[in-house]
Amino acid sequence: MSVLTRDEAQTRARFLDVQRYSIALDLTTGDETFDSTTVIAFTAHTAGDTFVELKPAELRSATLDGHPLDPALLDGNRLPLTALTAGPHELRVDAAMRYSRTGEGMHRFTDPTDGETYVYTQLFLDDVQRVFAAFDQPDLKARFDIEVTAPRGWTVLANGITERTADREDGAGTWRAATTPLISTYLAAVAAGPWHSIRTEHAGLPFGIHCRRSLAPHLDADADEILGITKDCFDRYHEKFAEPYPFDSYDQAFVPEFNAGAMENPGLVTFRDEFVYRSAVTDTERQTRAMVIAHEMAHMWFGDLVTLRWWDDIWLNESFAEYMGYQTLTEATRFTDTWTDFGVSRKAWGYDADQRPSTHPVAPDPDAVPDTASALLNFDGISYAKGASALRQLVAWLGEADFLAGINTHFARHKFGNASLADFVDSLAASTDRDVHTWADSWLRTTGVDTLTPRVDERDGGWTLTVGHQGSRPHHITVGTYDDVPGAPGRLELRDRLGVDVPTGEVISALGRRPALIVLNDGDLSYAKVRLDPASWDTTLRALSGIPDPLTRAVVWNAARDMVRDGELAPLAYLEAARAHLPGETDLALVQGVLAFAHTHIADRYVTPAQRPLALATITGICRDLIRRTEDGDNPGLRLTAVRAFIAAATQPDTIAAWLADGTVPGGPELDPELRWRILARLSVLGAVGESDIAAELDRDPSATGQEGAARCRAALPDPEAKAAAWQRMFADDSLSNYLFTATAQGFWQPEQADLTRDHVTRYYADAVALADRRGPAMAEAAGRHAFPVHAVDTEALEAGRTCLKDTDLVPALRRKLVDQLDDLARALRIRETG
Numbered sequence: 001m002s003v004l005t006r007d008e009a010q011t012r013a014r015f016l017d018v019q020r021y022s023i024a025l026d027l028t029t030g031d032e033t034f035d036s037t038t039v040i041a042f043t044a045h046t047a048g049d050t051f052v053e054l055k056p057a058e059l060r061s062a063t064l065d066g067h068p069l070d071p072a073l074l075d076g077n078r079l080p081l082t083a084l085t086a087g088p089h090e091l092r093v094d095a096a097m098r099y100s101r102t103g104e105g106m107h108r109f110t111d112p113t114d115g116e117t118y119v120y121t122q123l124f125l126d127d128v129q130r131v132f133a134a135f136d137q138p139d140l141k142a143r144f145d146i147e148v149t150a151p152r153g154w155t156v157l158a159n160g161i162t163e164r165t166a167d168r169e170d171g172a173g174t175w176r177a178a179t180t181p182l183i184s185t186y187l188a189a190v191a192a193g194p195w196h197s198i199r200t201e202h203a204g205l206p207f208g209i210h211c212r213r214s215l216a217p218h219l220d221a222d223a224d225e226i227l228g229i230t231k232d233c234f235d236r237y238h239e240k241f242a243e244p245y246p247f248d249s250y251d252q253a254f255v256p257e258f259n260a261g262a263m264e265n266p267g268l269v270t271f272r273d274e275f276v277y278r279s280a281v282t283d284t285e286r287q288t289r290a291m292v293i294a295h296e297m298a299h300m301w302f303g304d305l306v307t308l309r310w311w312d313d314i315w316l317n318e319s320f321a322e323y324m325g326y327q328t329l330t331e332a333t334r335f336t337d338t339w340t341d342f343g344v345s346r347k348a349w350g351y352d353a354d355q356r357p358s359t360h361p362v363a364p365d366p367d368a369v370p371d372t373a374s375a376l377l378n379f380d381g382i383s384y385a386k387g388a389s390a391l392r393q394l395v396a397w398l399g400e401a402d403f404l405a406g407i408n409t410h411f412a413r414h415k416f417g418n419a420s421l422a423d424f425v426d427s428l429a430a431s432t433d434r435d436v437h438t439w440a441d442s443w444l445r446t447t448g449v450d451t452l453t454p455r456v457d458e459r460d461g462g463w464t465l466t467v468g469h470q471g472s473r474p475h476h477i478t479v480g481t482y483d484d485v486p487g488a489p490g491r492l493e494l495r496d497r498l499g500v501d502v503p504t505g506e507v508i509s510a511l512g513r514r515p516a517l518i519v520l521n522d523g524d525l526s527y528a529k530v531r532l533d534p535a536s537w538d539t540t541l542r543a544l545s546g547i548p549d550p551l552t553r554a555v556v557w558n559a560a561r562d563m564v565r566d567g568e569l570a571p572l573a574y575l576e577a578a579r580a581h582l583p584g585e586t587d588l589a590l591v592q593g594v595l596a597f598a599h600t601h602i603a604d605r606y607v608t609p610a611q612r613p614l615a616l617a618t619i620t621g622i623c624r625d626l627i628r629r630t631e632d633g634d635n636p637g638l639r640l641t642a643v644r645a646f647i648a649a650a651t652q653p654d655t656i657a658a659w660l661a662d663g664t665v666p667g668g669p670e671l672d673p674e675l676r677w678r679i680l681a682r683l684s685v686l687g688a689v690g691e692s693d694i695a696a697e698l699d700r701d702p703s704a705t706g707q708e709g710a711a712r713c714r715a716a717l718p719d720p721e722a723k724a725a726a727w728q729r730m731f732a733d734d735s736l737s738n739y740l741f742t743a744t745a746q747g748f749w750q751p752e753q754a755d756l757t758r759d760h761v762t763r764y765y766a767d768a769v770a771l772a773d774r775r776g777p778a779m780a781e782a783a784g785r786h787a788f789p790v791h792a793v794d795t796e797a798l799e800a801g802r803t804c805l806k807d808t809d810l811v812p813a814l815r816r817k818l819v820d821q822l823d824d825l826a827r828a829l830r831i832r833e834t835g
Contacts, residue, residue: 002076004053004126005371006310009137012050016135018042018142021185023132026149027119027192028172033057033096034106034119038132040091040142044084051078053126054133055105056095062133063092077129093133101737102778103259105130106190109737111256113214113703117151118193120255120270122263125311126372128185139309139418141182149174150192157191157210159183159267161249178248180266182416184307189265191253198223202231203238205245211254214703215276219254222277225286226252226293229333233294236332237301237324242408243415246305252293256704257739259778262292264299264321271296278705279674282637284588287335294332295325306411309418311375312366315444316424318379319362319387322346323395326388337587342388343524343554344593348561350385351529354449355565356823358816362387363421363444376777377816389527390443396525397439397476398432405431442473450475450528452502452520456535463514467502471528475502480522480552481515484543491546492517492539517547524555529562545581553590561597564606565827567834571606574598575618583625588637591626595619595645603649604751605793605828606835612751619649631667640669647678653688673701677709684716685750691717708743715747718756723748727760730787731767734775738782745787754791761792765804772811784817793828801825 019041026035040052055077062069062079073080081091099108099119105127110117121131128134148156152171156162160178167173180188196216199208209226211219219226230252238244247267258272275289302324303317326338353359360368362382369375395403406428410419413427421444429436450471457464465479479498485491495515500506517539520530532540540556547553560577563569578594585591603615626642633639643665650656660679664670671679680697683689691714698710715726726748729736736744749757768787772780789797801822805815 002078003371003373004137006312006366006369009139009310012135012137013139015046015048015050016042016044016140018135018140020143020145021132021134021188022145022147023188024147024149025131025190027154028149028151028170029096031099031108033098036093036095036097036132038091038093038134040093040133040135041088042091042135043088044086046086048084049080049082050084050135051080052091052093052133053077053129053136054079054093054095055097055129057098058096060094060096061092062094065089079133091133095133097131100130101257101735102775103257103738104776104778107255107257109256109704111212111214111704112707116194116213118191118195118212118256120191120193120253120258121189122259122270123186123188124263125186125376128188131190134185136185138184138186138307138311141184141307141416141418143182144177144180144188146177146188146190147174148177148190148192153194154192155195155197155210157189157195157208157251157253157268159187159189159247159265161206181246183266183304184418187265187304187307189263189268189270191255191268191270195253198227200227202234202250203245206249206251207231208249208251209254210251211273211276212256215254215273215278218276218278226289229290229293229329230297232332233297233328236328237297240328240404240407241301241411243301243305243411245300246415247300250297252296257737259738262296264296264303264317266300266304269296274705278703279672280636280640280669282588282592282640284341284592284637287329287338287341287589290333290335291325291329291338294329295321298324298328301411302407305416306414307418309420310366310369311372311378312364312369313419313421314375314378315362315383315387316419316421318383319391322384322388323391327392337550337589339524340550340554340587341589341593342385343551344557344590345596346385347389347524347527348385348558348593348597349381350387350389350527351381351449351558351562352565352824353381353820354386354447356820358819358823359447361445361447362390363440365445373777373812377812386527393443393476393526394439397474398428398434398436402432402434403428406436439474446472451531452477452528453531454518454520454533454536456514456518456533458514462509462511464510465508465518466505467500467520469503473528475521475526475528476500477502477520477526477528478522479508480517480519482517482519482539482547484516484539485546488546490543492543492548494548497522517543519552519555521555522549522552524551529566530555530559531563532556532559541577541580544577545584550587550590553585553587554593557590557594564602564831564835567831570835571602571831572611572615572618572835575602575615579618579622582622583629588641591638592641595622595641598622599645599648604791605824606831608832609751609754613651616649616651620646620651623649627665627667633668636669643669643675644678647675647682650682650686653683653686657683657688673703673705673709676701677706677713681709681713681716681747684713684747685718685752687718689713691722704739708739711740711743712747715744716750718750718753720756723757723760727763727767730783731771734771738778741779742782742786745782748787749789749791751791757789758792761789761797762800764789765800768814769804769807769810772814777811777813780811780814781817784814784821788817788821790821790825793825793832795829798822798825798829 022039024037059071156175158177195210254273262271298321302320410427453468481495482492623642623646630639768783
């Protein structure tokens with residue numbers, strides 16, 4: 001199948017305009033395919049040739065201006081349209097299209113709990129052509145009329161308000177959606193099935209939330225929270241943006257086996273349905289769901305109302321929505337500390353991505369995104385976390401009033417159209433006297449992470465601070481200074497916060513004793529690695545948990561994390577700091593973030609096999625302290641976090657097996673399905689359970705999540721036959737859905753089982769390459785992300801991977817993941833050598 005190049009898209013955009021798509025989908029034709037009829041009204045500016053994209057199971061017919069086209073002319077995914085005359089045209093395409101089990105195109109899912117079936121579209125980035133024929137590029141916007149015939153008992157959701165317009169004798173119904181305004185092809189959306197729906201009205205518009213029927217009690221339990229956050233964010237955006245919400249309704253559908261967190265389809269946002277919580281969660285997880293709601297709503301303006309012209313500007317969509325999601329949540333809801341979670345968890349995603357060979361500018365050069373396949377590779381920590389960090393720094397430097405004025409100018413200039421980085425910067429520049437163009441060149445067109453290092457000198461009854469700067473970007477930062485609280489060992493208090501521009505050579509000087517702790521980038525308003533001077537590091541080791549502001553603590557924890565990754569702090573020393581300070585930590589996001597790094601990076605990769613038992617014992621010790629501290633029940637989220645981390649780090653089965661047998665952790669919490677599967681997965685790794693135990697738990701919880709839990713446990717069993725069966729399911733049996741593949745992969749590789757799976761390390765590369773060729777980019781990405789042997793930290797594994805990369809025909813999505821994974825592997829080897 002051909003990918004669309006930027007040059008081809010630009011040529012086609014100059015050649016034609018598209019006025020309207022009239023799409024009729026019939027979802028009653030069987031389990032494998034659905035019928036798709038598309039009528040496209042378009043205008044050619046001059047005489048010439050072009051093509052339309054589709055990927056049918058069968059192309060039945062195509063007519064251009066009433067004249068039949070030969071279906072045999074379809075070349076891969078391109079149907080040529082030749083000898084077009086200048087003026088209006090009508091293309092009609094009738095095809096059978098395949099349902100997907102990989103989360104691409106029209107995904108079909110049957111709920112194992114009740115046997116009900118659901119379908120939904122995920123058309124981003126170029127999967128429109130899996131559902132209907134289209135000129136599949138973002139700058140050929142059109143209006144959409146969508147009609148869907150669906151089985152008895154189903155409801156159809158779409159971008160606009162839907163109504164049932166006809167009934168068939170067999171009970172099937174035909175649904176018609178209101179015509180959309182001008183939108184890009186990848187934003188058209190349909191979700192159909194026997195949805196459980198909760199509807200309301202806000203600001204004169206219909207709002208709705210929807211999920212599978214089997215999840216109905218769980219959605220009902222959280223409906224007030226979800227709808228409340230939705231309404232609060234909607235109102236706050238209308239205070240920020242001059243342009244009103246541009247669509248006729250706002251539905252949010254929680255759909256199964258969704259590859260991303262969510263998708264910003266206008267009027268019909270789709271979310272992964274893990275956000276409908278069927279087990280206990282922490283408040284930080286609720287905050288994450290709320291942030292995704294706010295993020296996707298921001299896209300209604302930046303992404304949907306104004307859309308990128310080509311995929312090199314994907315950051316314009318994602319960085320803006322990421323920044324607005326966190327900021328608006330802080331302003332409009334009860335979640336007022338969102339930037340702490342961003343700092344300790346999300347931002348690390350950007351830092352890590354920006355230090356790999358695959359790094360790219362936030363706004364890459366257009367020539368670096370020559371086609372849609374390369375564009376898919378930029379949906380990463382740079383386009384999201386680094387871009388949002390850059391915008392946060394821009395707001396700090398520019399001022400929020402000027403920033404919002406520029407944003408509103410941008411919306412006014414380009415609404416229902418397309419725009420580029422240059423357009424965005426011009427809109428910002430129109431609202432300020434500052435040199436935004438130079439700022440954009442420094443921040444958006446460069447790669448890598450700057451490093452800021454303090455130099456503190458004490459002399460003549462005072463002290464001075466200069467900030468060393470390794471990198472090229474200007475930074476407007478805050479320097480926080482802290483003193484020990486008299487009579488309160490381990491507690492610090494703020495002395496002052498000072499604004500500093502880097503690099504300027506500015507020297508901060510003051511009389512008296514130096515502060516006990518000096519923190520660069522206090523408040524985390526910029527994007528840079530920071531270091532601590534020796535005296536401040538000593539203070540950190542004895543008083544980190546006593547820093548009064550959780551966001552400052554996040555900056556310090558990130559500094560320690562970076563020092564580990566850069567080989568400047570031994571991994572076990574990081575764990576010792578966590579052992580000293582996490583038991584007294586009050587911020588849940590920090591506890592979760594530090595424990596996650598401690599386990600998945602340090603215990604599983606950065607320490608040697610000989611050191612790993614000590615690392616796991618340190619983690620379980622932290623968790624025991626947190627569990628004891630929360631016995632009074634006043635912090636259930638912290639207790640749940642500690643219980644989960646204890647389970648994951650357990651090296652002996654006795655304690656967690658007793659929890660499973662009793663159905664509860666002593667003193668709580670009672671074991672819900674999520675905790676039961678967590679325990680069973682760890683017991684599977686440890687060889688303390690077998691197939692009969694897994695089957696019994698699946699009988700107890702036959703849900704989709706239960707199916708994934710069973711797949712994860714079966715793959716984790718320390719048995720050669722179990723490993724062979726799991727490998728067969730992943731790499732030879734293409735019937736596994738995206739989620740069941742991921743669950744199996746997550747169970748397969750375990751550091752405790754390195755000898756058992758040693759031969760699979762080299763097998764992985766050939767089998768992953770073949771899988772990617774057969775099943776496409778979504779499964780290629782899953783194979784590179786989840787099925788990669790991350791535990792195999794040795795030179796043989798590294799060389800095997802590098803040999804694989806010499807294959808010039810690798811699917812780009814797999815190549816990108818392998819480049820990143822192998823760079824992480826090389827870093828882990830360096831850390832082991834120095835640590």
